[in-house]
Amino acid sequence: MTTGDKKTASLVTLGCKANQFESEAMREQLEAAGYRIRPFEAGAELVVVNSCTVTAATDAQTRKLVRRARRLNADCRIVVTGCAAQVQPDMFRDLPGVVHVLGNMEKERLIDILRGDGPCVQVGDIRQAKQCPDLTISSFTQHSRAFVQIQSGCDAFCSYCIIPFARGPSRSVAVDRVVDQVQLLVAAGYAEVVLTGIHIGRYGRDLETPTDLVGLLDQLLARTSVERLRLGSVEPQEISAPLIELLATSSRLCRHLHIPLQSGCDHILERMNRHYRAEEFCLLVACLKQRFPDLGIGLDVMTGFPGESAEAFEQTFALLEALPFSYLHAFPYSARPGTVAASLGGRVDGAVARQRAERLRVLAQKKKQLFLQQFMDQKVDVVFEQRPLAFAGEKKWRDAAANGDLWPGLTGEYLPLVCSSAVPLGGLCRAVQVVGCDGERLIGTCC
Numbered sequence: 001m002t003t004g005d006k007k008t009a010s011l012v013t014l015g016c017k018a019n020q021f022e023s024e025a026m027r028e029q030l031e032a033a034g035y036r037i038r039p040f041e042a043g044a045e046l047v048v049v050n051s052c053t054v055t056a057a058t059d060a061q062t063r064k065l066v067r068r069a070r071r072l073n074a075d076c077r078i079v080v081t082g083c084a085a086q087v088q089p090d091m092f093r094d095l096p097g098v099v100h101v102l103g104n105m106e107k108e109r110l111i112d113i114l115r116g117d118g119p120c121v122q123v124g125d126i127r128q129a130k131q132c133p134d135l136t137i138s139s140f141t142q143h144s145r146a147f148v149q150i151q152s153g154c155d156a157f158c159s160y161c162i163i164p165f166a167r168g169p170s171r172s173v174a175v176d177r178v179v180d181q182v183q184l185l186v187a188a189g190y191a192e193v194v195l196t197g198i199h200i201g202r203y204g205r206d207l208e209t210p211t212d213l214v215g216l217l218d219q220l221l222a223r224t225s226v227e228r229l230r231l232g233s234v235e236p237q238e239i240s241a242p243l244i245e246l247l248a249t250s251s252r253l254c255r256h257l258h259i260p261l262q263s264g265c266d267h268i269l270e271r272m273n274r275h276y277r278a279e280e281f282c283l284l285v286a287c288l289k290q291r292f293p294d295l296g297i298g299l300d301v302m303t304g305f306p307g308e309s310a311e312a313f314e315q316t317f318a319l320l321e322a323l324p325f326s327y328l329h330a331f332p333y334s335a336r337p338g339t340v341a342a343s344l345g346g347r348v349d350g351a352v353a354r355q356r357a358e359r360l361r362v363l364a365q366k367k368k369q370l371f372l373q374q375f376m377d378q379k380v381d382v383v384f385e386q387r388p389l390a391f392a393g394e395k396k397w398r399d400a401a402a403n404g405d406l407w408p409g410l411t412g413e414y415l416p417l418v419c420s421s422a423v424p425l426g427g428l429c430r431a432v433q434v435v436g437c438d439g440e441r442l443i444g445t446c447c
Contacts (some may be wrong), residue, residue, distance in 0.1 A: 015052025043073035051082035083166035126168035151197030201238025264319030303387035304353020307346035328364035
């Protein structure tokens with residue numbers, strides 16, 4: 001499986017943007033140590049599985065990936081890391097091919113661990129962690145937008161969530177380190193940087209010189225030339241007046257917010273240990289849309305949480321029907337062992353939870369189409385992907401593109417767009433004319 005004198009390795013990532021950033025950092029560690037990175041399906045000698053543990057299903061996905069890695073290469077060595085490894089290391093230690101099970105903090109020492117003769121399981125007590133893992137990236141492979149981790153951990157302890165136990169307490173990356181990381185990516189040609197973490201609204205409170213998310217954004221806008229900054233998910237109670245004002249005054253901060261809602265019923269929000277009420281959420285969104293009619297707003301909603309009656313779900317549906325959001329992640333509740341919610345009464349049948357989620361997805365599609373239509377005949381800023389997409393099976397797309405290819409991109413409002421004319425790859429194009437819409441994405445042409 002070697003190529004020349006280089007060992008081969010592959011990484012496979014489950015879960016959130018924080019995991020994607022950390023996988024990229026581990027990839028660079030491996031390359032610096034002499035490994036040649038290969039696709040997972042190629043059957044590398046070393047496979048790193050960066051796991052997620054949001055649900056029991058994601059734990060099962062990790063185990064399946066471990067078994068699949070051995071089918072692809074019966075001699076491969078496997079490292080399991082990430083949140084599932086942090087919370088349940090014994091689940092993976094005896095699986096065939098697993099040589100190391102590493103916690104989230106241990107990712108920064110991947111190469112030293114591979115070179116050493118330490119124990120298979122190396123998972124520290126992350127609840128005692130005082131800093132984020134020391135991880136840096138110089139690029140983001142096969143992406144035109146780069147993720148930067150500014151924070152890790154969470155102190156919220158929502159009743160359904162295991163992440164505080166998997167990621168530890170909220171810790172922030174120092175402002176200067178974030179600035180240096182963004183400058184490195186700008187120098188590598190990235191036009192957009194997405195600021196990620198587990199609970200980025202808590203950014204800066206734990207630093208020696210306390211600051212906040214707006215303070216970090218001010219520093220990034222003043223000290224780097226990044227063309228476009230995008231925020232990851234921000235809790236509703238942490239969308240402050242200064243943040244709203246910065247959205248209004250900076251053309252480099254994307255007009256896009258992802259705001260977890262989870263439920264539109266106050267009783268369910270209380271059982272979830274969420275620290276806001278439905279009316280407060282509605283007032284926030286109304287304020288945002290009044291100030292920024294073109295603001296892209298994404299929501300997360302969970303259906304079938306213990307105690308969610310038919311009436312409670314209808315409250316959520318009615319609230320969403322009235323809200324002007326642009327997209328929605330709707331998913332049925334899945335009990336996660338080790339969380340408070342797993343022991344709550346009022347269990348909702350899984351089929352009912354799935355039916356409710358599907359109703360919300362149908363509603364979300366209508367909302368998305370309305371938001372897309374808002375941009376017809378407008379000019380938008382777009383960051384394009386590194387390669388075109390060929391829609392071989394869609395005649396209307398083939399006919400629209402002179403050379404048979406369409407260049408996919410993303411607007412500042414987080415809308416997908418395809419363009420049939422030549423585009424500046426990986427860069428920001430500020431003059432894309434929207435000429436059409438198919439209900440899923442915008443169609444544009446470079447001016």
